[in-house]
Amino acid sequence: MPAIPGVTIRPYRPGDLREAQSIVGAGLMGLVPSAFGRAAGSPSNVALVAALAGAAYALSWSLAWALATGLTALGLLYLLCRGLFSSYVREVLRTDMADIEGSYPWREGCGFWVAQQEAPAAGLVGTVALAGEPAAPGACRLLRLSVRRSARRQGVAEGLVRTALAFASAHGYRQCVLETSVLQQAALGLYRKLGFRTVASELPAQSALLSYLTKITLTHLEKRL
Ligand SMILES: CC(C)(COP(=O)(O)OP(=O)(O)OC[C@H]1O[C@@H](n2cnc3c(N)ncnc32)[C@H](O)[C@@H]1OP(=O)(O)O)[C@@H](O)C(=O)NCCC(=O)NCCS
Numbered sequence: 611m612p613a614i615p616g617v618t619i620r621p622y623r624p625g626d627l628r629e630a631q632s633i634v635g636a637g638l639m640g641l642v643p644s645a646f647g648r649a650a651g652s653p654s655n656v657a658l659v660a661a662l663a664g665a666a667y668a669l670s671w672s673l674a675w676a677l678a679t680g681l682t683a684l685g686l687l688y689l690l691c692r693g694l695f696s697s698y699v700r701e702v703l704r705t706d707m708a709d710i711e712g713s714y715p716w717r718e719g720c721g722f723w724v725a726q727q728e729a730p731a732a733g734l735v736g737t738v739a740l741a742g743e744p745a746a747p748g749a750c751r752l753l754r755l756s757v758r759r760s761a762r763r764q765g766v767a768e769g770l771v772r773t774a775l776a777f778a779s780a781h782g783y784r785q786c787v788l789e790t791s792v793l794q795q796a797a798l799g800l801y802r803k804l805g806f807r808t809v810a811s812e813l814p815a816q817s818a819l820l821s822y823l824t825k826i827t828l829t830h831l832e833k834r835l
Pocket residue numbers: 637638640754755756757758761762763764765766767768769789790791794795796797799800801803
């Protein structure tokens with residue numbers, strides 16, 4: 611595995627908890643602008659905002675009111691996207707990421723790795739987790755991949771995923787599966803580079819209204835080990 615200058619990939623230690631949580635949370639919240647951009651640019655939402663602005667104009671005969679209504683609708687759409695990601699981050703932080711050692715026990719074929727900058731910076735810059743996939747015997751699932759913005763495009767995520775996949779092969783897993791979303795083009799590029807293939811795309815299992823408004827589809831990928 612090629613070395614990443616100034617960065618070491620190593621197994622998680624209990625003292626890493628807060629930094630690991632912060633990296634995963636920041637990675638997810640960093641997707642809010644692209645989620646909003648996708649939602650705001652979708653033809654049905656453009657039509658909805660235009661219809662609301664048009665209705666405001668028809669009622670008030672004021673361009674200012676029409677503009678304010680359109681901007682308010684866009685603001686609400688942004689808050690909806692942000693709320694969606696905030697509630698997902700809260701769920702992640704109170705479930706597996708609340709107790710990383712307990713959620714990813716090595717003796718059960720799970721793992722959690724971090725990327726650590728070498729001195730003098732010495733902070734964590736990336737995370738990845740691996741767990742058995744209960745629904746598919748012989749398969750594992752890759753999750754919680756995230757790299758701090760300041761450390762991106764240096765091969766950190768590739769190093770983390772290669773480390774997790776090497777562990778998975780050594781542990782006897784025959785397949786690795788994962789989910790990402792249409793918003794995560796960097797992750798999709800990485801997974802394709804590492805030989806994952808798309809097996810399905812679908813709207814996430816959330817409320818129909820949220821799915822309709824945000825237009826975020828999930829992509830399921832897999833790789834034979
Ligand atoms: C996805 C993410 C982890 C990539 O981290 P990274 O350390 O910058 O990625 P790497 O430098 O290891 O890049 C490896 C490969 O991924 C792809 N890639 C990475 N960033 C990319 C980008 N912005 N656009 C397109 N492809 C990209 C490329 O194929 C790259 O290989 P190359 O450098 O030879 O072109 C990072 O962008 C991130 O944390 N995003 C937010 C959280 C997230 O989406 N996590 C994925 C969960 S499924």
